[in-house]
Amino acid sequence: MDPGDFDRSRRRISRGFQGLPGRGELWFSPRPASGFPGDRRSTDVQETSPLLEDLRRRLTRAFQWAMQRRASRRAQEAAAALEEQSRERVEVALAGLRAELVEMHFQNHQLARTLLDLNMKVQQLKKECELGFTSDSQSPKDNAANSE
Template sequence: MGLGDYSHCRQRMSRGLYGVSGRAALWSPVFHPVHRMPCGTWRIGIEVPEHVRASSPVLEHLRRQLERAFQRAAARGRARRAREAVAAVAAAAAAAREERSRTRMECALARLRAELLELRFQNHQLARTLLDLNMKMQQLKKRQDQELASKPQSPQDKEMNSECGSA
């Protein structure tokens, strides 16, 4: 590269963006066409003076297209952020519902376990009571058999015992 190449670069840079002369003047800092709005969106070219708008129909058309493009992009961005926020809230609500559901199920399981333990305890008590009653009945039968065997029986008692025993 020689010294002459630098002057060629300067000429290209002064012609504007992408080599189109006058295009850099479209967004000159004097007019400040891009303004930050309080709601977080970008507005383009609203405060551009009328004499600049009327200077070139092509530039005005480009300005309108850019303005619409930025407005659509901002609207898409707002819509996307809104969808993301709604999705985040829905996910948090679903997680909270799931946690409440899990808690309710755990409480129900705990109640069922407690009831099952109570029923098991009652079952053991009833089984013990039945075994005790069976043992007492066996003892009473043995005692009765011993008393009957030790006592001399009359013929009437023998008939009654035979009737009771056969019945």
């Protein structure tokens, strides 16, 4: 066995294990710099096929569409969050107003009761005054009649 045989067998073994994981080789063998074997198209960067150009345009549009959709979804979520916050603020304000209305209703009843009590006292005082006037007016007559 000469040294060339060893080199050839080493190359044959490494080709046999290409694509197998864990063998120290790449999973997929790298493509040659000149393109696929038998490919007559140029690999020059400036020359692109219409198929690749179409694929690039489609991918660009899909990416832009996805980004716009993501941005609009975020905007919708932000708007929904703001709406929820404003709804919560309105509900808190309404709860405060309801509590104030209940307190005002209670105070209204207290004032009405107080006014009714005062009205009854005023009526009683009027009656007492009328009775006092009639008794005072009757007393001098009675006193004159009694003195005769």
